[in-house]
Amino acid sequence: MGPHGARAWRPGGGRLTDLRLRGIAKRFGAATILDGLSLDVGAGEVLALLGPSGSGKTTLLRIVAGFERADAGEIHLGADRIDPLPPERRGFGMVFQHYALFPHLSVGENVAFGLETRRLPRAEVAGRVAAALARVDLAGFERRKVAEISGGQQQRVAVARALAPEPRVLLLDEPLSNLDPALRERTRRELAATLGAVGITTLLVTHEQEEAFELGARVALLNRGHLEQVAPPAELYRAPATRFVAGFVGRASFVPVEVLAVGGGRARVRGEVPGGELELAAATGVAPGAAAEAMFRPEQLALLPEGAAEAVAGEVAGARFAGATTLVRVATRGGELEVATDGDAPAPGTGVRVGLRRGAAPRLFPAGGDA
Numbered sequence: 001m002g003p004h005g006a007r008a009w010r011p012g013g014g015r016l017t018d019l020r021l022r023g024i025a026k027r028f029g030a031a032t033i034l035d036g037l038s039l040d041v042g043a044g045e046v047l048a049l050l051g052p053s054g055s056g057k058t059t060l061l062r063i064v065a066g067f068e069r070a071d072a073g074e075i076h077l078g079a080d081r082i083d084p085l086p087p088e089r090r091g092f093g094m095v096f097q098h099y100a101l102f103p104h105l106s107v108g109e110n111v112a113f114g115l116e117t118r119r120l121p122r123a124e125v126a127g128r129v130a131a132a133l134a135r136v137d138l139a140g141f142e143r144r145k146v147a148e149i150s151g152g153q154q155q156r157v158a159v160a161r162a163l164a165p166e167p168r169v170l171l172l173d174e175p176l177s178n179l180d181p182a183l184r185e186r187t188r189r190e191l192a193a194t195l196g197a198v199g200i201t202t203l204l205v206t207h208e209q210e211e212a213f214e215l216g217a218r219v220a221l222l223n224r225g226h227l228e229q230v231a232p233p234a235e236l237y238r239a240p241a242t243r244f245v246a247g248f249v250g251r252a253s254f255v256p257v258e259v260l261a262v263g264g265g266r267a268r269v270r271g272e273v274p275g276g277e278l279e280l281a282a283a284t285g286v287a288p289g290a291a292a293e294a295m296f297r298p299e300q301l302a303l304l305p306e307g308a309a310e311a312v313a314g315e316v317a318g319a320r321f322a323g324a325t326t327l328v329r330v331a332t333r334g335g336e337l338e339v340a341t342d343g344d345a346p347a348p349g350t351g352v353r354v355g356l357r358r359g360a361a362p363r364l365f366p367a368g369g370d371a
C-alpha cells in the first residue's frame with residue numbers, strides 16, 4: 001500500500017469500518033446538549049462535524065471515544081456495538097482540540113507514546129512508529145525534536161501518534177486550532193492530502209466552514225445539539241435545508257416576503273425582491289400566508305443599470321473589497337442585500353437597482369428559523 005517504504009499499513013487490520021451513531025442524547029444538568037442525534041460515517045469516509053461554539057461537537061466526539069457517557073443511544077462500529085466498551089477497547093485514534101505533543105521528547109518518542117501501554121516488543125514499536133510517520137509523509141523524522149519542526153509538521157505528528165495503534169476510526173477535534181492563521185491554511189491542505197492518503201474512517205470536528213469544506217467529503221452541521229443537515233459541501237451551500245444552514249454556511253441575505261402559492265417544492269412570493277414577484281425553491285415548512293424569508297447568495301445578485309425592470313431599488317450602504325469580487329451592501333425597503341460585483345463599488349448613498357443573475361436559484365425558508 002502506498003509509496004512509502006516502511007511497511008504495509010492496515011488500519012484496524014485491513015478492514016475499513018463504518019461508524020454509526022443512533023439516537024445519542026446527552027444532558028448536563030437541565031441543559032440538553034445532544035438531542036437524540038443519529039449519524040453515519042461511511043467506511044473510509046472523512047466526515048466533518050461542523051457547528052458553532054457550544055453546539056456540542058466535542059461532547060459528541062468524547063461520547064464516541066468513550067470519555068463521556070451518553071444518556072441514551074447506541075454506537076456501532078461495523079458489526080460491533082461499542083458504546084458499552086471502555087475507550088481503550090473501542091479502536092479509535094484521537095487528536096484532541098489541543099493536541100499537546102511532549103516538547104522534550106523526539107518525534108518518534110511522541111508517536112510511540114500511544115503504543116507504550118501495550119507492552120509491545122521494541123522492534124514492533126519502531127516498525128509501527130515508522131509506518132505511522134510514513135503515512136503522514138514524515139518518514140525518517142523519528143529523531144527530530146518536536147521543538148525543531150514546524151507547526152504543520154507537529155500537527156502531522158499528532159495524527160501519526162493517533163494512527164500508530166492502527167485504529168479503526170480516527171477522531172479529530174479541531175486539529176488545526178493550535179496554528180496561526182497563515183500556517184493554518186497550508187496545514188489544512190496538507191491534512192486533506194494526509195487523510196486522503198491514509199483512507200481511514202474519520203470523524204473530524206471543526207467550527208470553521210472552510211475547514212469542514214476542504215477536509216470533509218460530507219459535512220454534518222450541528223446546531224444546539226441537533227443535526228440540521230448532512231450533505232457534501234456543494235449541496236450544503238447550494239441547497240441548504242434550513243435557514244440556519246443557509247446563514248452559517250457562506251454569505252446570505254434574507255428578505256421577508258409574502259408567500260402566494262406553494263407546490264412541488266417551489267413557491268411564488270411577493271415582496272422587495274427583484275421583479276416584485278419571484279418563483280423559487282422552498283424549504284419544508286413554507287406555507288401560503290405564513291411568514292417566510294427569501295435567501296440570496298451575493299453571487300446570485302447583480303447591480304443593474306438604472307431603470308431595469310426585473311430589479312429591486314435600493315441605495316448603496318457600504319462595500320467590502322474581497323479580492324476577486326467586491327461585496328456591495330444595498331439597503332432596500334425589505335432590508336439589506338449583499339451583492340457581488342466585479343467592478344468598483346458605487347459610492348455610499350448612490351441609488352442602484354439589484355437584479356437576479358441568469359441561472360441563480362435563490363431559496364425560501366420559513367421565517368424566524370433557529371439562526
Ligand SMILES: Nc1ncnc2c1ncn2[C@@H]1O[C@H](COP(=O)(O)OP(=O)(O)OP(=O)(O)O)[C@@H](O)[C@H]1O
Pocket residue numbers: 028033051052053054055056057058059060207
Ligand atoms: N462537563 C460539562 N458539564 C456541564 N456542561 C458542559 C460540560 N461539557 C460541556 N458542557 C456544555 O455543553 C455545551 C457543548 O459543549 P462542547 O464542548 O461540546 O461544544 P463545542 O461544540 O465543542 O464548542 P467549541 O467549538 O467551543 O469547542 C456547552 O454549552 C458547554 O458549556
Ligand SMILES: [Mg+2]
Pocket residue numbers: 057058059097
Ligand atoms: Mg469543542
